[in-house]
Amino acid sequence: MSEDKERPLRADAERNRRQIMETAERMFAERGSVATLNEIAHEAGVGVGTVYRRFPDLVSLMNALFAERFTTFLQLAETAAELAEPGEAMRHYLVEAARWRAGDPALDVILAHADLEAAPTAGMREELGRRVDALVERALAAGAVHEGFASSDVYAYLYMIGAIADRTHDVAPDAWRRYVDVLLRGFGLEPATETQAPPAMTDAQILGTWPKP
Known part of the structure; x- marks a missing residue:
């Protein structure tokens, strides 16, 4: 350098x-x-x-934006790992990572166009993978999640929450929180307790989320 x-x-x-x-x-x-x-x-x-x-070039800008985001996710995983109870650690990461993803409608574009094999983005991606693996392994060993829960479920969960948040942010900006709770229960974890999940969207809100030309 x-x-x-x-x-x-x-x-x-x-x-x-x-x-x-x-x-x-x-x-x-x-x-x-x-x-x-x-x-x-x-x-x-x-x-x-x-x-x-x-x-x-545009890729260098995408890489810088990627690095900022993965720094945040690494910090969230580090904070979660410091929690003594494995189930609470896993839940903390899932809830806080979902909160960040819901507030970041540019994330999918950045992930699609950053150079994921270049340094330091490749190293950050690998380090986050290791930290998420450790959280999942702890939760499994403690019986805090259903048998068969895997690190890939964490990423799929964030994809789902991101898709909901991106589609609903103009009509029901808190809708994603309802589905965080649904998915946490599906993983065998208790839902987040700090705030009550919002009610189901109305028919009018669902209509407002439909794709537009």
């Missing part, structure tokens, strides 16, 4: 970087990967050259 990249960014450069990344997140959530770096620069109110200095 070059000396320039190792050196912390100046405050104004860091503000620009955050503005670029936050604008990209919003545009990816709204438009998918069709947003270009030039368009992101315009929306962010920074020069095109500023964007290209930080992110030479």
Whole structure:
């Protein structure tokens, strides 16, 4: 890594970087990967050259956004691992990871376009896999989840919660919480207790989630 990249960014450069990344997140959530770096620069109110200095191409921007997200998921797994009761540890990770996924409509676009084999994204992905495996193994050994529960169920669970959250965020933004509880019970875990799950969506809300042209 070059000396320039190792050196912390100046405050104004860091503000620009955050503005670029936050604008990209919003545009990816709204438009998918069709947003270009030039368009992101315009929306962010920074020069095109500023964007290209930080992110030479769209993949490098996707990789930076990926790293931020996986840092969060790694921290959630680390916090969960510190809980003494294996079932509570597994539940904590599933609930908090779902909460983050529900609030991140750009995640699927970022995962689809980041370079998952490049460093450091590959290393972060592998480390998260190890941490999730450890949580699952603890829960299984303690009998806190149904026999047959697997790490792949954790990822499928987040896919499902993400799909619900993305489809319902404009009409029933808390709907995903209801299905967290449903799936936790299916895994053999008690549902989250900090808040009551919302009621089922009405027919009008379901209609509002249908795909639109």
